[in-house]
Amino acid sequence: MEKRAEKRRIVVLVPFPALGHITPMIQLGQALQLKGFSITVAQGQCNQVCSSQTFFGFQFVTIPKSLPVSQLESLGLVEFLMKLNKTSEAKFKNCIAQLLQKQGSDIACIIYDELMYFSEAAAKEFKIPSVIFSTGSATNHVCGCVLSKFNAEKFLIDIEDPELQDKVVENLHPLRYKNLPISGMGPLDRFLEICKEVFNKRTASAVIINTTSCLERSSLSWLKQELRIPLYSIGPLHITSSANSSLLEQDRSCIEWLNKQKPRTVIYISFGSIAQMETKDVLEMAWGLCDSKQPFLWVIRLGSESLPEELSKMVSERGYIVQWAPQIEVLAHPALGGFWSHCGWNSTLESIVEGVPMICMPFNGEQKLNAMYIESVWRIGIQFQGEVEIGGVERAVKRLIVDDEGAEMRERAFVLKEKLKASVRSGGSSYNALDELVKCLATE
Ligand code: UDP
Numbered sequence: 001m002e003k004r005a006e007k008r009r010i011v012v013l014v015p016f017p018a019l020g021h022i023t024p025m026i027q028l029g030q031a032l033q034l035k036g037f038s039i040t041v042a043q044g045q046c047n048q049v050c051s052s053q054t055f056f057g058f059q060f061v062t063i064p065k066s067l068p069v070s071q072l073e074s075l076g077l078v079e080f081l082m083k084l085n086k087t088s089e090a091k092f093k094n095c096i097a098q099l100l101q102k103q104g105s106d107i108a109c110i111i112y113d114e115l116m117y118f119s120e121a122a123a124k125e126f127k128i129p130s131v132i133f134s135t136g137s138a139t140n141h142v143c144g145c146v147l148s149k150f151n152a153e154k155f156l157i158d159i160e161d162p163e164l165q166d167k168v169v170e171n172l173h174p175l176r177y178k179n180l181p182i183s184g185m186g187p188l189d190r191f192l193e194i195c196k197e198v199f200n201k202r203t204a205s206a207v208i209i210n211t212t213s214c215l216e217r218s219s220l221s222w223l224k225q226e227l228r229i230p231l232y233s234i235g236p237l238h239i240t241s242s243a244n245s246s247l248l249e250q251d252r253s254c255i256e257w258l259n260k261q262k263p264r265t266v267i268y269i270s271f272g273s274i275a276q277m278e279t280k281d282v283l284e285m286a287w288g289l290c291d292s293k294q295p296f297l298w299v300i301r302l303g304s305e306s307l308p309e310e311l312s313k314m315v316s317e318r319g320y321i322v323q324w325a326p327q328i329e330v331l332a333h334p335a336l337g338g339f340w341s342h343c344g345w346n347s348t349l350e351s352i353v354e355g356v357p358m359i360c361m362p363f364n365g366e367q368k369l370n371a372m373y374i375e376s377v378w379r380i381g382i383q384f385q386g387e388v389e390i391g392g393v394e395r396a397v398k399r400l401i402v403d404d405e406g407a408e409m410r411e412r413a414f415v416l417k418e419k420l421k422a423s424v425r426s427g428g429s430s431y432n433a434l435d436e437l438v439k440c441l442a443t444e
Contacts, residue, residue, distance in 0.1 A: 008038035014112035014119045017047035017069040019273040024135045024210045030241035035438045063091050076186045078194045089118040096122040108441045130204045136345045138211045138219040148199035181365025210235035213429045214419040234434040236349040239424045251322040261295050261335035270299035271342035275363040281388040288393020290314045294401050299325050338400040343370040355417035357409035359396050380413040
């Protein structure tokens with residue numbers, strides 16, 4: 001009897017196979033592991049989260065013959081998701097059946113990325129509680145819910161109508177129609193279809209969001225009313241999980257370079273793991289950065305070979321290029337003055353947690369939404385407007401690093417940073433929400 005009481009209950013995690021989704025899922029796993037759960041990650045055979053079977057002290061199970069994530073580019077996100085979810089349902093059920101057959105397997109819950117909604121069928125079949133994990137912002141989740149209704153209730157408004165764009169979405173100030181994250185998602189009818197799948201057909205017992213109330217109070221209260229199931233906002237998870245959750249090799253030589261720079265002078269440029277600038281923009285940016293006379297640390301995933309020799313020489317005099325940086329450590333460095341970002345949600349949270357103001361250059365709809373919040377709601381950054389050209393790049397860097405405007409943003413970012421850190425400390429809203437989630441998982 002005693003031995004059984006010591007056994008840790010299992011939480012099965014089902015991440016979506018893209019770095020920006022896997023990272024927070026791993027952080028969630030680490031946070032739950034610290035609370036006494038045993039973590040099992042279900043990964044697609046062709047989309048391995050990692051090759052080692054005991055990474056982070058987690059166990060891994062394989063969903064066989066899964067749709068490779070390499071097809072994302074050719075299919076587009078919406079068609080990829082439709083196909084992935086259709087082809088994974090039965091295979092994932094088998095996976096869970098096998099896990100349950102293992103002697104003593106005691107699954108407390110299946111927590112799945114909202115995009116991996118096929119997981120719900122296995123949870124239902126084996127009567128295991130399920131929880132949805134939304135790795136983006138609460139406001140993005142609100143948008144998903146709103147968009148799923150456009151489809152379901154056949155609203156007779158054309159959400160692409162130019163006259164509608166500046167109007168506030170009903171009861172959702174400061175969200176305007178133009179902020180709804182639909183750009184870059186392919187044909188609108190198919191996108192609305194997937195929103196319905198992801199946001200409308202839910203039977204899970206709770207939703208977890210990687211955010212905190214001081215960032216998105218109104219979106220969170222809207223969701224609490226709308227979802228009618230418990231909502232746990234437990235972010236930013238990269239603070240809660242405490243351990244390094246990086247899956248890619250980081251070039252730490254940039255920290256030595258940062259150590260040589262003056263406080264708050266360096267602009268850090270990174271567009272995350274997917275977004276890619278066109279070559280002509282990379283060149284304009286390089287010239288503009290050099291002209292700004294500020295030191296810069298730049299993540300170019302394909303390496304600096306793409307720069308012509310003359311420019312490469314100039315860049316290396318003033319800046320430092322890496323293929324993958326230890327981003328959280330970089331943002332925490334005293335030399336950092338600003339972050340030129342694509343505004344992925346993880347990057348946004350990481351920047352705010354370190355009180356670093358931002359230049360926003362979003363690539364897709366969700367990132368545009370985050371950029372709107374950074375500039376207009378939290379007022380800790382500026383949006384880069386128009387084409388990437390030398391003069392514009394230089395001006396944006398100066399506004400953020402040198403001008404009073406930047407200093408004011410830095411002050412506001414500092415205030416927000418303190419609030420965020422307080423939310424994950426004992427008694428804070430995210431700390432309490434994680435405790436409530438754990439209680440709920442332990443008693444299910
Ligand atoms: N990142 C990193 N090193 C880099 C660039 C990015 O560790 O050189 C990490 C960053 O800390 C963040 C993630 O990659 O956790 C990017 O996630 P985000 O949601 O910002 O963007 P995505 O990659 O999903 O577009």
